[in-house]
Structures are given as structure tokens and as C-alpha cells.
Amino acid sequence: MPELPEVEITKQGIEPFLLGQTIKQFTVRNRKLRWPIPVKLHQTLQNLVIQAVSRRGKYILIDCTVGWLIIHLGMSGSLRVLTSKEETASKHEHYDITLNNGMTIRYRDPRRFGALLWTNKEPEKHRLLTNLGPEPLHDVLNGRFLYQVLRKKSSPIKIQIMNNHIVTGVGNIYANESLFHAGIRPTRQANRISQVRLERLSDAIKKTLKRAIEVGGSSLQDFYQADGTTGYFQQEYKVYGRTGEPCHTCKTPIKMVTLGQRSSFYCIVCQT
DSSP, X not given: OOOHHHHHHHHHHHHHXXXXXXXXXXXXXXXXXXXXXXXTHHHHHTTOBOOEEEEETTEEEEEOSSSEEXXXXXXXXXEEEESOTTSOOOTTEEEEEEETTSOEEEEEOTTOOOEEEEESSOGGGSTTTTTOOOOTTSTTOSHHHHHHHHTTOOSBHHHHHTOTTXXXXXXXXXXXXXXXXXXXXXXXXXXXXXXXXXXXXXXXXXXXXXXXXHTXXXXXXXXOOTTSOOOOGGGGOSSTTOTTSBOTTTOOBOEEEEETTEEEEEOTTTOO
């Protein structure tokens, strides 16, 4: 699943080609995503000028002057920039946004869990975004904040930092990696962690996400950048997906446990 770094990389990749451009045509080949693409969206988007491209959590927001497109990549989605619409669309490429500069933004999603929504209101007021927690790369995320919101949370810390109401956009890969860098075991009860250690965790989350963005994210299965290339943060994994392999720090075999139906990886020596 594309996580925050992959969504941010996608946003950065498409933004230069979208800003100030007019939508010439919107083509849908399959409306059946997580929620059906609005039937008349092609009429709504015709000749609208794109004013801004931003991100909130794992959502890409495109300001079309009179409303906003809200894009979610789901489990396997990606957006690609094409210099020409002549390239034949594959079975899993479900819609195109064609611009007056000749560029086409094409959406691919084999599993069709992604979404394309339209709203006339400020996107922050949309039901999918209104209750999201703070952005993990913003200053509001620090040890004091985590200590306050987690002091009554007795479930494992990994589940809590993946809760979009606590902090938005930290998915399974980067939760595992951040907890390793912070030296905190994913199973540790959230309200039993000191503010000092939570400060270390907030720093680790920021550094891990920033590093992933720098190197193009993690290309596992279906994720590609907007130019069609892959990222390589997966080459830097310390624990994720490394069950039984030696810890890079102490050589102890990496353990795996299931938390909240998600695989969690950790070192029993380096993380306590």
C-alpha cells in the first residue's frame, strides 16, 4: 500500500505538470473504484483551471478553482505523467486527466481500492479528512503531543501511531522502521512509554519519512513514481519484512508478531 512518502512523491511528481493548466478532457474507463467515480465528473472538470496541488495524510488534493479533486491511491494505485495520450491504456489504468499542455495524468490501480472524489467545499471539511490527526512532518508532532494523546491508550504503540486520528499517514512499513530507530518495541503499551522516549519516537518518524521521500519511497509490488520509475527505500529496511534475518545492529534474528492484523517486525535486543 502506498504510504505517506509514496503519496508525497506522487504529489511532487505530478504538481509541476498540473499547476496553471486547464483540464481539456477527463476520460474514465472503469468507474468502479472503492467508491464509484461520479457519472458526470467529465462534464464538471471540463475547462477548469488547476490552481494548486497539495496533500493531506494519504490524500492528494487538486484545487480546480470551483472545487477539489480528492485522490486516494488505495492499496495498489499510482499516477503517471504521459507526454502523449497516444499510449494505449492497460486493463488496470482506469482514468486519464488530459491537460491543455498536451500532458496526461493516468491512474493505474490493479486492486481498485483507490478513490477519485469531487467536492465543492474546502477538502478539510470532507468526511474523509475532517477527523485526521496532525501531519507527522509538522512541528505539532513531538513527544509532548504524543504523551498527551496516548496517556489513556493501553493498546500497543504501533497500533496507535498508525491510527489516522492520532497522527495521519504513518503506515505499516514506516511505523515498523520508526519504532526500530526509536528503540521501542511495537508491542509496548502506549501509555507506559515516557515522554522522553516518545520524543525520540516523534523524531524517528520524521527522519524515517523524510529519508523515504528523498530516495523515492518504497517500491513494493505496484508502486511507481509519476515518471514511471521505482523508489529504493526498501533497500534500507532495518526490520520490515526481515523475519529471521540478523539485526543490522546486534545480529539478533528479527522477530515478527501480528498487531491489529498487520505484520510487525522488531529486534528483541535493540527494542524494549
